[in-house]
Amino acid sequence: MSGLNQRSLLLTQGDPAGIGPELSLRAWLQRKEHSLPPFAVLSDPKFLERVAQGYGWKVPVKVVAIEEIGTVFPDALPVIPLGVTVSAQPGQPNAAHAPSVIESIETAVRLVRAGAASAVVTNPIAKHVLYEAGFRHPGHTEFLAALASEADGHAYHPVMMLWSEQLAVVPVTVHIPLSKVPAALTEELIVLTGRIVAREMRERFGIANPRLAVAGLNPHAGENGAMGTEDGAVIAPAIETLRREGIAVAGPLPADTMFHARARSLYDAALAMYHDQALIPIKTLAFDEAVNVTLGLPFVRTSPDHGTAFDIAGKGIARPDSLMAALKLAARLGRS
């Protein structure tokens, strides 16, 4: 495998009715001004050509073998074709699109695991559309871990991190209803998540002694038990365990005061107890720059922080910034 090829990234198709296709084309068009690393899209080349034509964008689409990505990328958008044809109207999701969405992810993982490219970058998928087609995984995060486990028999615990220069957040529980969070939140889960975050902040992000901040679950981190018991009974003991292991951890912190600028300067990553506790602060601070990166996998995966945005798909107004940030972060982490 050539060095050039090993630096290439594989970008999945995502939901073809969402903004993923137009963002992939836009990112390629802006490759020079943003010094983007070479990438190939795993999709139907004819579909991408039609999307480009619809906007009047000059994007030559070229079917490539994986080792050609780096050499083709300066002059054409490299595409690795799927075994299915893709036809979709922007803003009109359909469960019939699921096979191409899933095949694109599976193929990217297989190729990266085989060492043929350095990282997987995923375009957004609409989870409910895939569920309609029988998809059993809550989202990419869990699906990618399942694919990795199927391949080598190891049980991976995937950890979702939303990263930006200003803030990195980790939801300890992820794609579950809010009503199920208290029961899902165990000392073991918090410790396991904290260990993975500390390790990968060191090994992948190059932070020698990462500082973690752990949020409480309840108002005022429980107010000494008067406003909830999980903070003292579950979160505090998990923090003690992590500290005994030599990890620098603060908490449980009241979640309402841990995301302002001075508080953020005291830690490298914040562990939040549920999805929105983590994602609201980072999407408010850095919606256009933040990247979703999955920790705990045997390969690098990043993604833009946003979803399929069916409301604006096909209008040509979707911003490619977060996808471009995801491509750059994947290239950086893929080198570690």
Ligand SMILES: NC(=O)C1=CN([C@@H]2O[C@H](COP(=O)(O)OP(=O)(O)OC[C@H]3O[C@@H](n4cnc5c(N)ncnc54)[C@H](O)[C@@H]3O)[C@@H](O)[C@H]2O)C=CC1
């Ligand atoms: N990594 C992934 O695959 C993700 C997938 N999703 C999926 O996306 C679907 C829609 O989710 P929503 O909560 O509506 O979030 P969304 O991120 O798709 O849209 C939220 C709002 O942000 C706007 N927006 C999103 N991306 C934008 C961009 N690049 N430029 C300009 N405006 C942008 C949209 O127009 C909308 O008003 C859901 O089915 C969800 O499962 C959501 C987040 C991540």
Ligand SMILES: NCC(=O)COP(=O)(O)O
């Ligand atoms: N809100 C973030 C999100 O849903 C991302 O999920 P995933 O598909 O990356 O697991």
